[in-house]
Amino acid sequence: MTQSPPSFLTRAGRPALIGESPRLRYLMPVAGGLLALGIGLAGWGYAAASRDRVAIEAATNVVLGTEALMSDLKDIETGQRGFLLTGREEFLAPFAAGIAMIHGRFATIDRAVAAAGLDAGPELRRLTEAKRDWAQGVVELRRRSGAEAAVAAVASGQGKRLMDEARAAALTLQRAATAQAGLRAAAADRRSGILAAAAFGFVLLGCGLFLWLAIARRRAARQANLLVAGLMENAPASVAFLDRDLTLVQGNRALFELAEHILGVEPRSGEVLLPPAVLAQLEPKLRAVLDGGRAHANVELEVEPPGEAALKRHLLASLFPLRREGADGLPAGLGLFVLDVSARRRAEEKLRRSEQRSRTIIDSIPQLAWMTDETGTIQWYNQRWYDYTGATEEAMRGWGWQSVHHPDHLDGVTKRFQAAIAAGTAWEDTFLLRRADGEYRWFLSRAEPLREAADDAAGGAPRLVGWFGTNTDITEMRRVEEELEAARDAADDANRAKSQFIANMSHELRTPLSAVIGYAEMLEEDAADVPGAEVMQGDLHKIAANAKHLLSLINDVLDLSKIEAGRMEVQTEDFDAAALLREVAATVEGLVGKKGNTLVVEVADNLGDMHSDSVKLRQCLFNLVGNAAKFTEAGTVTLAASRSRDAEGQDWLEFRVADTGIGMTKEQIGRLFHRFAQADSSTTRRFGGTGLGLAITKAFATMLGGDIGLESEPGHGSTFTMRLPSDLRRMRPEADPADTDIGVPADAGSAEAGLVLVIDDDPASLDLISRFLRREGFAVRCAPDGRSGIAMARDLHPNAVLLDVMMPQMDGWSVLSALKAEPELADIPVIMVTFVEERGLAYSLGAADYLTKPVQWQRLKRVLERYRSTATALLLEADPAQRAELRRLLEAEGWAVEEATDAADIRRRMAAGDAAPGLLLMEVRPHAAEGFALINALRGDAAWSAVPVIALAEGGLAEPELASLRAKVRQVVPAEAPPPAELLAELRRLAADHRARALHAASGAEPVPAPAAAP
Incomplete structure (x- = not known):
């Protein structure tokens, strides 16, 4: 069987030799093109020469035609002259013949002029016809008026002038034709030479290129044969060529190895390659290839190697017909391509078992x-x-x-x-x-x-x-x-009842105790006048002292209860801070000296005046100095004060109480400032006290716009530092109902981060927190008490609520419980911000977080980051005033607003892959197809199709337009000022839904039982 050089298919589907350079394939058409170009040039030269010959002949005909025309005019002139002299009609024969020939002469001349490419113009025809008409006129004049009249007409010279002009026009045309013929003849000579040379050159070059390509293709065929030989020798896959009797014609090394080790046969040329077991599996496919010439790929075979029946091998065979020969058109044989895929089959089986195990595990987990x-x-x-x-x-x-x-x-x-x-x-x-x-x-x-x-x-x-x-x-x-929530409600009720009870006991406890103290002091004075009553006088003094101590303890408890119940008020006044400090020092000097301590007072020269609550400041200093004196023996207690100014120009006074007493560990410091808590239980047994003094001091410091800190080491004493503003008015602006109104708060913020509602009865806290929130990009609404705060939460649905505990009428615990009891408000995160340490109670009532005053701003920032809004409203409105009004409305509802210039701007955003907004608020005008087209484009875009659209319908929209619009958008509202109530309600619903999703994603908290998601 003769074998042709191996080939493959190019991209165009043309067979090409393996190893053949792509240049050879491209040069073949080039060679053919050169040969065709040479032949084409020769043909073009012949055609051009033919055209030139025709043009030259036409120019010659123009010359001959004009000569004949002039001859006709001479005949006319001769016949006219003979008739004029004799008057005899037979002399007019040349005259009549010349007139008859003029029309035919001009037809011949016009054809020749057109063929020669000349521009003859109408002049020659006009002059010829004028000469003819004049001659005919003279002949008629001779017939009518006689010889004298005709001679007079000839003597006028008009006939001669017309004849001269006709001769001149004919000569001009003859010269143009002669010149044109000369030019065409010269051009034809040049062109024929050039084209003949070019045609010969291209034909010669094409033949040479064909010869070179034949040599190169023969060389490529030899290289291809060597390449195929190398492939057959080294290819890892088994390749065999069989004749129609399935005997082996040629095979590669891999085929021999596979045949010996797997098929159990020794392949020899001219013998049947396939063993019976394999032949039985391939029989249908072999017949299809040999009889129908149709290839079969990826035929799976299962083979048992000799001596290894337990280890089956998996083969993947592909069969294809070889070149067709003979009149019957049947393949001369077939090619066989075999791969051993046993390792892959084992890996697939291992993967299948692994998937089965994974499915078993997934089916066994308790989740769906x-x-x-x-x-x-x-x-x-x-x-x-x-x-x-x-x-x-x-x-x-x-x-x-x-x-x-x-x-x-x-x-x-x-x-x-x-x-x-x-x-x-x-x-x-x-x-x-x-x-x-x-x-x-x-x-x-x-x-x-x-x-x-x-x-x-x-x-x-x-x-x-x-x-x-x-x-x-x-x-x-x-x-x-739910059970825990019920328990929390019960604990909440009990805690509120306790606080209210203690706060209401002020008169009932203090009145009888004051009477005890008064009677004891009165009896003590009376006993001083009774001889021998010294023992009784001492006992009465002890009664009065212990009653006063009990009164101070009750006052501490009542003060803290009043703070918790929101009934503690701040009474501000102007006073001299240095004088107050010295007054406190004089009062506590005796107390400090009881344990052998020395009181040192350090007052800065620039301490100046304060505008604050002097009573609460004095009580704070009493508590701090008394506390220092209690835990110090034979040491020093220092009471110092200084003044400083911060970066914002605010003056602050720093009061420092230091002692050289027992000091505290870090663990003990962590328990301070809590109600009824001291450093440890031994402290209470050794030194006494209720553990309320420092808690009240911290609460008063916060109420006065400042804070308190502590530095201490065991055995080295403690230093309490209380920092207060010099003017509480700058920290506590007077509450103005307009500032806390729901509608238009002063400087509410940019709203790009969301809306935060702050509920606190302390204007100083409201001012400080609002300034911080606005700096962080939040819009802020303020409520001065719990009831108005709940109402504002219902109307605004803020991103988060910052809630104080100690408020009049309705404390923070009650507000928190009310917010969590309403399904529409339960999802709003509530962050407690107070100096009351009731973290466990706050979380049990549903608070999202708990911050103590004075507020640590970085911690508040981290907490609010979880609830920062990402809702963006895209606004499309042409009218500037209406656009500004809608922007203010959206920002007031907690939306970040972006403005689109027109519908094309929104389409550009969609095409650029911009993130879809949370809302599109757009105007729709009557008979404006642009708005409807934009809505259709939104619904057809995968990323923007879910964007809720609120359409502001201009007046004049027809009912069919309105019906179509309602079917495509979330809501249609009239475009009017002020915005209608249904628009406000819908914006709040959308903002609340977005915030609920954002909160859920950010905090990981379980949502309220509401419409939930897919399975």
């Missing part, structure tokens, strides 16, 4: 598990899902999971799940799922996106391929939480 594709369509559930729901695989296919969701929650579940799918982010939610017996149970659902690593060469981001999710039954956990 599921997996989606990249569009969110669920493709797989574990067995526990089917066991719980009692549903079939067919019923659950796609979005069938919706059938087991509670109908009241389904819409919300679906929307939030689709939003997570569109964003490509993790998703978490809680919802009710129906069990097979019809009972609904609560589940916590979490889903994580599955991504495939990007190709390193491509350098792209990981590709999203789906989500894996689980549903965990949390019904029992929710029941326990």
